[in-house]
Amino acid sequence: MAASYYGLPRTTLDVDFIVQLSNEQLDPFLDKLAGFGLEVDRTRIKRRLRAGYNIVTLRDKASQNRVDFIIQTTGKIHRRPGRALGLKSFYQSPEALILAKLRMIKATHPPERSFKDRDDIRQILANIKISRRKLFRLAEEQHTGAFLKEILELS
Known part of the structure; x- marks a missing residue:
């Protein structure tokens, strides 16, 4: 959605979130995502994070929609306020x-x-x-x- 916010609006089947998690918070976070109906492959996710690849793509089990989580483990998340579909949102x-x-x-x-x-x-x-x-x-x-x-x- 951020690309549409700053650039040319387009249809997309995914949404991106930036999340800040410690290593201890990862498993509870993945539990929540699985509970929301997302396909969570813990082994693959943890292997990718260890390799330094901090973007995790998960598919919704009930649709073709996807969600990308950009996981940040250190530092401050810089964000800008905006609106999406009339709702207060934050963007990179x-x-x-x-x-x-x-x-x-x-x-x-x-x-x-x-x-x-x-x-x-x-x-x-x-x-x-x-x-x-x-x-x-x-x-x-x-x-x-x-x-x-x-x-x-x-x-």
Whole structure:
């Protein structure tokens, strides 16, 4: 939803949440998600988190909808207030959202599957004033600068 908030609104079958959890909070959190009818593969999730991949995608057992949880274990979650469907909501900053999408692009194989994320980045950059120099510096720090450069060249 954040990509639609900052960029071009589009239909989506997933919603993304940023959650801050300690290692001790992970199992109770996964229990709650399973109780809500989401498919929870604990072994896969924990293996991915140990490998440093902090995005967990879960499918709803009753529909084709998905939910992505971006799990943050340290630091402060930076967020901006907004509204979604008339409800008070919070969103990542556009810079943080772009950086997260660049990390997703880097982790997506084959690369063709990252088209939606690349397009989201283009739309955000077209609609929101962002320091591209700062964004590129942050992307370089996260080893995703080459992806950002490619997207900027095609914009």
